[in-house]
Amino acid sequence: MTNISGNLTKFNTILAIDTSCDDTSVAVVRRNEVLANVISSQVEEHKEWGGVVPGLAKKLHEERIDGVVEMALKEAEKKLAGENLIIDAVAVTKGPGLAIALEVGIRKAQELAIDLNVPLIPVDHMEGHLFSSLIGTESSGTIGDIDRKFPALGVLVSGGHTELIKVDVVGEYKLLGETLDDAIGEAFDKVAKTLGLGYPGGPIVAKLAEKGDSSAFNFPISMKNSGDLNLSYSGLKTAVLYKVRELAGQSRVQERKNTASWEKGIKPKLEGESEAEGLVNQTIADICASFQIAAIETLMGKIRKAVQLYEFRSILLGGGVAQNILLQEKLRELAANENIELFIPGEKGLFMDNAAMIGFAGWLEQFIKVPRILKEKGEIEALDRDPGMRIAK
């Protein structure tokens, strides 16, 4: 680590760490600008177990964290091209997430803050996602610019969260609605699993949906008329499972018919083997498209309702599912009709779990009424993870 020295009086340049789940990420941000955002994904390692394994995540975070810190610092120095990199503060995800994974990042952040003699800022991972769409935008360079986006509707959609949040000012959040069971990304992942498409399923289902007919199957839109802004995805997931079982059952009936023809020695008229194969693939694509439209409509229904109930100046979209093109299109349409500014994260690294968003949220922390910034060595050492942390009630 070269060229780094502490500066206690202000913090514009922040070294940030996120180890909340299965990505080891370290970033350097300067206000709303990303100098480095290194993400070491563990997806390949967890894939063979069918999903994230906490113990494995912890082990891989421990093995990789030092290297990822080094890489982020090198990248930031390169980007500064000769200008000295001075880290003013360290930010770290305190929660929510996997307890034993969070601990690895927190320990490293404590060590770095003490070594560099700079403050440590504990950050809520969801606050990171909430403001991730403002990173790097021209209109978010100062706190004044950011204040002009409020009141904002935060739409947080990931593998673990589906939340609609009203943001009145940085640090003041109201939970308008959330999923009562599965998260939207979890529903995508479970449908992919049912269809044998692999993990994580969201991008695969979305890709196949492009080739499918979204009106082929009529899947339910849960809690459409619930009168509140809460959502549910378990009914949709189950409806897809039953439909797949039903269709697979039909294909077993077809197999029995084939067997009967074969036993009688009568060849049925076939349209060619590749066609038959195509039919199966087409059915899968149709299921993906029909599921996707129901999943997105479930969310959009509640967003439309929220926009009717409150006056929002902007919508801030964040989380892995925010990459979904259909969701982005529907939101663009809504934003244009309602004259609301829409923000979508500007690059892949800002959708997924990443430390840049933690650094940006950490930078914003200094502007709230009672900032939670740890300056004393004792306070820094006492920081503990909060796996069940909630951004808003």
Ligand code: KG4
């Ligand atoms: O935010 P994220 O990287 O991790 C957390 O859950 O915190 O989100 C990952 C989730 C997974 O469920 C994944 O399947 C979903 O985002 N996802 C998508 C798409 N790309 C990723 N879901 C729908 N459409 C996509 N294009």
Ligand code: ZN
């Ligand atoms: Zn996340």
